[in-house]
Amino acid sequence: MRINIIGIGNVGSHLSRALQEAGHEVTEVRARSASSGEGAPDGSSKGVLSEADLCIISVKDAFLEETARRFIPLCPNALWVHTAGTMDIDVLSGKGASAIGVFYPMQTFSKEREVNFRDIAIFLECPDEACRAMLERLARSLTEKVYWLSSTQRRHLHVAAVFGCNFVNHCYALCEDVLKGIGLPFDVMLPLIDETARKVHQLSPRQAQTGPAVRGDDNVRTAQWQLLAGNPLRQTIYDLMSESIQRTHKEAGQETAH
Amino acid sequence: MRINIIGIGNVGSHLSRALQEAGHEVTEVRARSASSGEGAPDGSSKGVLSEADLCIISVKDAFLEETARRFIPLCPNALWVHTAGTMDIDVLSGKGASAIGVFYPMQTFSKEREVNFRDIAIFLECPDEACRAMLERLARSLTEKVYWLSSTQRRHLHVAAVFGCNFVNHCYALCEDVLKGIGLPFDVMLPLIDETARKVHQLSPRQAQTGPAVRGDDNVRTAQWQLLAGNPLRQTIYDLMSESIQRTHKEAGQETAH
Numbered sequence: 001m002r003i004n005i006i007g008i009g010n011v012g013s014h015l016s017r018a019l020q021e022a023g024h025e026v027t028e029v030r031a032r033s034a035s036s037g038e039g040a041p042d043g044s045s046k047g048v049l050s051e052a053d054l055c056i057i058s059v060k061d062a063f064l065e066e067t068a069r070r071f072i073p074l075c076p077n078a079l080w081v082h083t084a085g086t087m088d089i090d091v092l093s094g095k096g097a098s099a100i101g102v103f104y105p106m107q108t109f110s111k112e113r114e115v116n117f118r119d120i121a122i123f124l125e126c127p128d129e130a131c132r133a134m135l136e137r138l139a140r141s142l143t144e145k146v147y148w149l150s151s152t153q154r155r156h157l158h159v160a161a162v163f164g165c166n167f168v169n170h171c172y173a174l175c176e177d178v179l180k181g182i183g184l185p186f187d188v189m190l191p192l193i194d195e196t197a198r199k200v201h202q203l204s205p206r207q208a209q210t211g212p213a214v215r216g217d218d219n220v221r222t223a224q225w226q227l228l229a230g231n232p233l234r235q236t237i238y239d240l241m242s243e244s245i246q247r248t249h250k251e252a253g254q255e256t257a258h
Numbered sequence: 259m260r261i262n263i264i265g266i267g268n269v270g271s272h273l274s275r276a277l278q279e280a281g282h283e284v285t286e287v288r289a290r291s292a293s294s295g296e297g298a299p300d301g302s303s304k305g306v307l308s309e310a311d312l313c314i315i316s317v318k319d320a321f322l323e324e325t326a327r328r329f330i331p332l333c334p335n336a337l338w339v340h341t342a343g344t345m346d347i348d349v350l351s352g353k354g355a356s357a358i359g360v361f362y363p364m365q366t367f368s369k370e371r372e373v374n375f376r377d378i379a380i381f382l383e384c385p386d387e388a389c390r391a392m393l394e395r396l397a398r399s400l401t402e403k404v405y406w407l408s409s410t411q412r413r414h415l416h417v418a419a420v421f422g423c424n425f426v427n428h429c430y431a432l433c434e435d436v437l438k439g440i441g442l443p444f445d446v447m448l449p450l451i452d453e454t455a456r457k458v459h460q461l462s463p464r465q466a467q468t469g470p471a472v473r474g475d476d477n478v479r480t481a482q483w484q485l486l487a488g489n490p491l492r493q494t495i496y497d498l499m500s501e502s503i504q505r506t507h508k509e510a511g512q513e514t515a516h
Contacts, residue, residue, distance in 0.1 A: 003323045003386065010468070047353075061470075061475055062475065062477060086482065089357055094411075107449065107453060108454055108457065108468045108469075109468065110421070110457065110461065112465070113457055113460065113461070119398050119452070121449060147442070149440070153441075153442075154344075156477075156485060157436075157437070157440060159482045160433045160437045160442075160447060161450060161469075163429045163436065164454075165451070165454045166469030167429045168426045168429045168454050168501070169298075169457075169468070170463070170467065170471075170499055170503050170506070171426045172421075172422055172456060172463035172466075173409075173463035173464055173467065174502070174508055175418045175419070176418075178417050178464065179414075179415070182411040182414045184418075186458070188364075188379050189419070190458070190459060191403070192365055192422055193423070193458065194377070195373070195377070195423075196422075196423045196426050197451050197454075199368065200427070200430050201448060202371065204444065205427055205434050205444070206434075207368070208368060209428065210268070210366045211419075211420055211423065211424030212420065215318065217318065217320065217463065219319060220344045220416075223413070224413075224417045227413060227414060228394060233505065236498055237495075237498050237499065238417075238420075240495050241425045241428055243430070244428060244492070245428045248432075248489075
């Protein structure tokens with residue numbers, strides 16, 4: 001398949017590499033936005049865009065509409081998709097594309113990390129029947145985990161990913177800060193972090209919950225809250241997470257592991 | 259070494275198995291507390307406790323002092339230690355033991371999961387010089403990751419573990435709830451969860467942070483916050499975690515992966 005990728009940030013660059021490895025012909029196009037203060041769109045947007053079956057826009061959500069407006073007219077006969085979890089498919093509509101869709105690979109992409117697309121779930125949306133087959137073929141050339149979702153469902157999925165990935169990682173960051181305070185390297189926590197992730201392959205997160213909050217150990221909760229004095233935001237986070245753990249388990253009325 | 263383990267909950271039972279596999283002679287002792295409403299201590303506390311070099315108390319923090327008071331006089335010549343992250347070593351003092359200490363294996367223990375102690379860091383405390391060597395030998399018979407910490411340091415360590423494990427797992431639970439709402443199984447999130455944990459083996463959590471908050475994508479933040487309407491506690495958690503991510507990255511003034 002001939003593919004233009006507009007936007008070569010973390011998602012775009014990993015996706016480009018994976019698609020090329022899967023045998024597709026990929027043209028990478030920078031998509032700097034004038035309004036981002038990072039300079040005007042480069043040469044390829046001034047009337048030149050390679051012929052392609054599919055064009056993938058992979059830019060910051062805030063620049064998605066502007067990028068679509070500028071680039072779609074340069075290759076209107078292609079199927080145009082974006083890679084954003086939270087953006088509606090409609091952000092691409094009314095800009096002259098013959099067909100539009102969404103191609104959302106759910107993963108945490110960093111420049112420093114290789115990512116194996118076989119491990120990634122890809123979530124698709126495409127109202128055009130003919131293009132659906134093409135989009136699914138493309139996704140399946142990268143991974144077996146392919147799902148069709150509406151824009152509304154995908155918005156919820158993205159919230160789930162923020163909890164399951166972004167907030168998890170921030171918990172790691174808060175953990176690292178506390179360890180620094182007692183002169184311990186973050187590495188001491190890695191076995192615990194790994195086991196916490198491995199556990200939920202076997203148990204549901206509710207079953208896997210351990211710690212003072214789920215045990216109802218209010219003495220420890222109070223003592224730990226006090227240790228975070230000096231950082232009211234972290235104290236509040238500690239409180240609310242503990243509260244939410246207890247409420248979740250009360251609602252579930254389940255036996256939990258302690 | 260001859261060891262009595264008083265309390266055979268999640269920590270005690272896993273520890274007992276590991277110590278036996280390492281060749282130690284272990285006697286397991288139930289330690290039900292009268293004040294817990296779970297019945298009085300059983301037979302072994304009525305004046306009978308095997309002779310031992312070491313006695314390990316592994317009960318809920320709230321019952322630690324009571325358990326120590328009842329059981330220490332039954333075997334006063336042993337070194338007595340507890341396994342609690344947040345409890346001071348002094349909870350064991352003044353109860354007649356010839357020596358006291360702490361033996362805190364930092365892991366999330368559930369009955370359903372085998373745990374490899376080789377992967378676990380053990381944190382020790384013991385003011386008695388002669389017993390320090392014995393305690394370190396014991397810990398090293400289970401794992402190479404052995405650290406000496408004061409009670410104060412260990413209290414902070416336990417807060418770090420709550421962030422790095424308990425709160426992380428609760429983020430998984432919140433994630434699962436959101437997925438349920440759109441009819442998706444928790445499994446779709448596992449590749450992302452695994453990669454999130456793997457990343458911090460290579461990058462610091464700050465470098466590894468991705469998502470709307472660290473990107474400063476306030477449109478997405480607002481939209482996702484609105485999707486959580488109907489659950490004010492989760493909305494507040496969403497807000498505070500996002501705020502904390504942004505503040506952490508402003509303080510660090512670091513380049514972050516997006």
